[in-house]
Amino acid sequence: MSEGFSNNNYNKNLKEYARKLRNNSTLAEAILWDEVLKQKQLKGYSFLRQRPIGNYIVDFFCKELKMIIELDGTIHLFQKNKDRNREDSLKKMGYKIIRFHNEEILKNIRNVQISLELHIDELEKA
Known part of the structure; x- marks a missing residue:
């Protein structure tokens, strides 16, 4: 799936759609x-928002760590198979994916930050 992509599987064909998503962030994404x-x-570490990778647009991406952060809203309760396939595809490209529910961001951003710091510590050791 990653054939024809460069720069960490950047897909320039999704650039405009990614820009629209960046300009219409959810509250959890903005926070x-x-x-x-x-x-x-x-x-x-430097993170990018709404980054086109392969055939997907990920919420947040750190090139140095090859780490993707995905935020899940209510819609994700109804598309578990789709999310699993997406995650499997991104993992095959070599990315580490970390998921949070929007509620986690909205209710306890500090715990989310600590969790991300711990994930980064593990990636730095690898």
Whole structure:
């Protein structure tokens, strides 16, 4: 699936759609971005929002760690198989995927930040 893509499987054909998603972020995405991820706030790593990777657009992506952060809203309760296939495909491309429910972001952003820091510590050891 990753044939024909470069730059961490960047898919330029999804660029405009990704831009629309960035401009219409959910509340949970905006909070995670503003309070944890933007401007290298999380352990000095740079994250991108709504990054086209392969045939998907991921919520947040760190190139250095090959780490994807996905936020799940209510819709994900009804598309578990689709999410599983997407995650399997991204893992085959070499990415580590971390998922949070929107409620986790909205209710306890500090626990989410700590969890991400622990995931990064593990990736740095590998």
